[in-house]
Amino acid sequence: MQFIARIQDGRIEMSPATQGLYENFLRRIKTGADVTVEVKRVGRNKTVQQCRTHWGLVIGTIREQFRHRGMDLATLLNSPTIPDGLEVPADVIQAILYATCNDVGPNGERKTLSRMDTIEASAFFDKCRTYAASAWDVQIPDPDPAWKQ
Numbered sequence: 001m002q003f004i005a006r007i008q009d010g011r012i013e014m015s016p017a018t019q020g021l022y023e024n025f026l027r028r029i030k031t032g033a034d035v036t037v038e039v040k041r042v043g044r045n046k047t048v049q050q051c052r053t054h055w056g057l058v059i060g061t062i063r064e065q066f067r068h069r070g071m072d073l074a075t076l077l078n079s080p081t082i083p084d085g086l087e088v089p090a091d092v093i094q095a096i097l098y099a100t101c102n103d104v105g106p107n108g109e110r111k112t113l114s115r116m117d118t119i120e121a122s123a124f125f126d127k128c129r130t131y132a133a134s135a136w137d138v139q140i141p142d143p144d145p146a147w148k149q
Helices: 016-027 048-069 090-101 118-136
Strands: 006-008 011-013
Touching: 048 090, 048 118, 090 118
Parallel strands: none
Antiparallel strands: 006 011
């Protein structure tokens, strides 16, 4: 069961109606039963600007640098079976970034950008920038200063 609350001075506060529902729910649980309590910060859905920043700036910059350096798909994937000279597709870069920069959920699933809120999308973008710099020596420029809003 989920209950919406606010943190105020380090304490959880609920509206009177929610507090009543919460207490009624707890009364239905047998005394001594073990329960799990999860507190999760509620964030807004990511913005269109964040999606454009990620796909346009991150993947666009990586592909541009790969083209400039002559990095092809066979070299990136270290595969002798892929023909030389094939450009690295955006979806391959996307798959690599999801596999290396994304947090894993409790059941081992990875969250895609479309399911991230603004906080998660911002963190994912930062991890992608760091990975591109360390793995491929690709510097992703700073986006618009308001991109995290």
